[in-house]
Amino acid sequence: MENLSPDSVRKAFILYMSLIEKSKITKKDNPEVFADFDDPEISYITRIFEEESGVMILRTGDALYFTPRTDNKFLGFTNEELRDKMGFSNNTELYVGYIVILSIIIKFFNGENYNNKVRSMLKVEELESFITAKLESYNSMENSEETDEALNFNFGSVSKLWLDLPTYDEKIKNFGQSKGTRISFIYRTLKFMQEQGLANIDNDSEIYTTEKFDTLIISYYPESTRKKEILAFLEGI
């Protein structure tokens, strides 16, 4: 595309900025902007914006979302910012937060040979026992303590932090503000996910993922090249 029309550039920019501003464009609320995404020229220009700004636009049937790429410093969080957001005091605690999110992904999207959403709700108690079982399996591995001493903020320190905590304390009224139990860590993480529009919690213990979260997980991770990159990255640790 040699000569791009100013009108298309303008529309592509409106689309891009609306998406950054609102995190979501739906066919229902913004039919014209949404339709622009299907225009070849506008879509071509938007692709350039995506590449240059380090984001990726994901589309489901009726909605557009975006995600910052892994190395995006502009729209991504630093560790410090994330600790502040989630109310964690060190990176081991932040690691726990990540484990909670990964476990939510597993419980919702690990189907048999496909990544469809396999449930609509997850109980906090079930999530806690899943994480505990995984961390206990780490503890039972040979030489786990040796590797622990060699590295800081590694998996061993997370496992120890988690397993040393009591599971639940009925005296605690607001788990989102405490750090004294495993459940408290889950609630702090969920609060952050809620702020990010990724999950909701109902009846104090039922976790629901949002359409945004579902789209990100189903469209982003299983893409073949990206999957290979992620697996290769983890293999190379």
Place this chain on the structure above:
Amino acid sequence: MDEKNIYSGAAVDCLKDFRGRMQSLAPFIHLSRKLSGFQKYTEVDMISVGFSVLLFILENMLIGREECSIEDIAGFLQTILLRSYGINITQEESKEMAFYIRDSIAGSGGEVLEFRYKNLETNRDEAIPIKLIDTSYYEIKKSARYKLTDQGMELLFKTREIYSEFRINITQMYLKQQIEKGVFSGALQTVNELNLQVRQLRERLENLLLNIRQNVLGIDFEELKLLFLRIKEQFESERREFHNIKRILKEQRDTIEKLNYNDLGDKELKSLEQIKILTERLNITTFEHDRLFNEKLDIVGEYMKTLELRLRQGVSEYIDFEKSIFDVIISKNAKFTHLKSVLSPLFVNLEQNKEFNPFKAIEPQRIKSETEEEREKIDIEQLIEIKEKEDRERRENRDLKIMAYLEAILQEAYEVGDSYLGSAIKRLDEELYKSTSYDFDFYSLVVILHQHKLIDFKELEEILSKMVRETSAYNINIYYLFDRIFAKNPELKKLKTMILISTGKKLRFDNGNEVTDFVIKGAK
């Protein structure tokens, strides 16, 4: 071929589509297995009670009602247990039982449970996903609302020997018969059911589209094309039938309206009113059905679009988050930054880029609107709710107008005793006075009062206790209006009787209309 082989061939033949048959059977077995473990009340038949909860959820899904919460189910259980077993359980106990039933039928609230069985056709161990109840709506810190899934609906409809594909058709046939026979109150309930079925159809189509979007590469295109043709045919036949029903309804209405107004009895007026409501509801249902036909039916188009989109986004492969990510992190004792790299695309930090513009200080202040965020789901119930609200408002305005006419007549009877209609209407304000010359409601009111002969207000309380205190769209409920006037103006209660007597005298209006100038007689 010997006899034994013939038998074995026939035996294999009868196992054809074994999975399909097991899919129909599985929800029933699931229900029976899961519900038989409740130990607390051994005398209670939990299968019946659990099944009744499914019926209760369905009942609440019918149009015009809110889907039920755990508290509603608990209340229902309290009633059932008291009624059928004489057991008086506390609210807490009934809630516990409601949760037990929910958890048994639907896992811990909404997950898909697996029903495992041996497929005798293929000789493989297979599983059928079961999900009978789902959360329909929830708000943080508030109780969730529940609905039946399509599978749950299917189970209930199977107990009525009606299969989902023909559900709408069969209900339409039933509705047609009811309208033809003039059973309008029953027809109203049938339209409500039809409405629900169209909504279920929408959910089924949306699920199908969602499945296409999420798993486009796993779909057999030829099968999808056949499914599309079948759905399209079904849709078209339903659409034709909806038009037929509307035509028959209109014919019924025309037949009644052809009668002279004076010949219309209570029955006809009531029928007219019911036809009006039926027509409105049916219009909403057909509108929704047409909308589905236009918007959601392009299944093949959606498939092609999604396929193209997927190809643009790259080929999708299965990623096992547990084995390929979590277990690798554990086995490699990875640092937290590794997991951060994997998960960081999920989060967006928009706050750090905000800059303060000093000129903001002189901008006019915007007051935040308190209007609630619009709920995404604008469904048919909302449309009906809006319609009903408008109806209520219209009826109330009409009531207020007729009350003013009636109050003028009562005042005349109370204050003067013996008088004429012509004098009574002079009590009205200018606008209403003018409207008496052309307002059909005014004429109806006068005729009704005249037909009642002597109205004895002593009987008012007794009459009111036996009727719904509301005015319908066609009828004027004078007792209800008397009651409202007396509440507003208690002095008028001293009036014991009133009667409107016909005379030869005419009341002539400027526009040329005439009405009998009735004698009004009131006794205190």
